[in-house]
Amino acid sequence: MSRESALSSKTLDANWKLISDSPLRPEELLAQARNPASGALVLFSGEARNHNRGRPVLGLEYEVYKPMAEKHIRRIVADALERWELNFAACVHRAGRTEVLESAVVVVTSSAHRSEAYEANRYIIDRVKHEVPIWKKELYADGESVWSENCENCSHPSHTSP
Amino acid sequence: MNIKVRVFASLKDYFAPELTLDVPPDSQAQAVLLGLEEMNPVCRDLLRSCRLAVNEDFITGEHPLRENEEVAVLPPSSGG
Numbered sequence: 001m002s003r004e005s006a007l008s009s010k011t012l013d014a015n016w017k018l019i020s021d022s023p024l025r026p027e028e029l030l031a032q033a034r035n036p037a038s039g040a041l042v043l044f045s046g047e048a049r050n051h052n053r054g055r056p057v058l059g060l061e062y063e064v065y066k067p068m069a070e071k072h073i074r075r076i077v078a079d080a081l082e083r084w085e086l087n088f089a090a091c092v093h094r095a096g097r098t099e100v101l102e103s104a105v106v107v108v109t110s111s112a113h114r115s116e117a118y119e120a121n122r123y124i125i126d127r128v129k130h131e132v133p134i135w136k137k138e139l140y141a142d143g144e145s146v147w148s149e150n151c152e153n154c155s156h157p158s159h160t161s162p
Numbered sequence: 163m164n165i166k167v168r169v170f171a172s173l174k175d176y177f178a179p180e181l182t183l184d185v186p187p188d189s190q191a192q193a194v195l196l197g198l199e200e201m202n203p204v205c206r207d208l209l210r211s212c213r214l215a216v217n218e219d220f221i222t223g224e225h226p227l228r229e230n231e232e233v234a235v236l237p238p239s240s241g242g
Contacts, residue, residue, distance in 0.1 A: 046242045062241070063170060063171050064241075065168075065170055065234060065236070067218050068215060068218035068219075068234070071218050071219075072218075093241060093242075104241075104242060105241065105242050125242060128241060128242060129239065129240075129241050129242040130239055131239065132239055132241055133170065133215070133234075133236045133239060134239055134240070134241030134242075135170060135171035135172070135237060135239065135240050135241070136240045136241065136242075137171075147171055147172040147237075147240070148240040149238070149240065
């Protein structure tokens with residue numbers, strides 16, 4: 001049995017699309033993460049925001065290398081499940097045109113006590129942002145659209161040691 | 163030998179999404195970046211910030227290429 005199937009009862013089953021072409025429904029993930037043994041549930045939603053660098057933004061367009069993105073999201077979630085005592089962890093991400101007030105990414109974690117759920121949630125979103133092949137284009141109100149470079153110059157090791 | 167190359171996001175402003183590169187026999191994966199840079203020198207900095215993947219896993223520039231292997235060229239991620 002692979003590591004990921006050993007942990008599968010603590011994450012979304014294989015029927016869930018981790019990369020979604022339609023709007024994410026955070027409340028569905030919240031329902032999945034609820035667990036009688038959990039006293040804490042953390043839900044993070046990365047949202048499409050209506051401005052960037054002082055300019056009005058109409059929406060976002062996400063390009064995703066789907067098979068690779070799904071594989072690496074599964075791995076990151078499995079790493080979090082091994083690292084913290086969690087009852088549940090999952091992450092889903094949007095693909096395609098994403099409107100302001102919609103979720104671009106949702107991470108849920110649940111655990112007996114809050115510190116594990118908080119830490120694991122932050123760990124998952126940080127790794128997903130840096131390691132998973134997903135790219136964001138900002139669609140500005142003036143008609144221009146620009147690929148985001150929001151972490152191109154950061155010092156995360158994924159960019160310095162290919 | 164021929165290598166299948168897939169490019170994503172900002173690289174598609176300069177290259178077809180899927181293309182075939184002819185590289186010398188026994189090349190390493192970095193030959194793909196050099197081949198793309200030769201086609202489009204203006205992309206030099208962008209290409210140097212990219213990572214490479216084969217079979218949906220990251221590889222280093224030293225990965226030995228095989229005939230008809232598919233190499234994905236991935237600009238820095240900007241998900242979330």
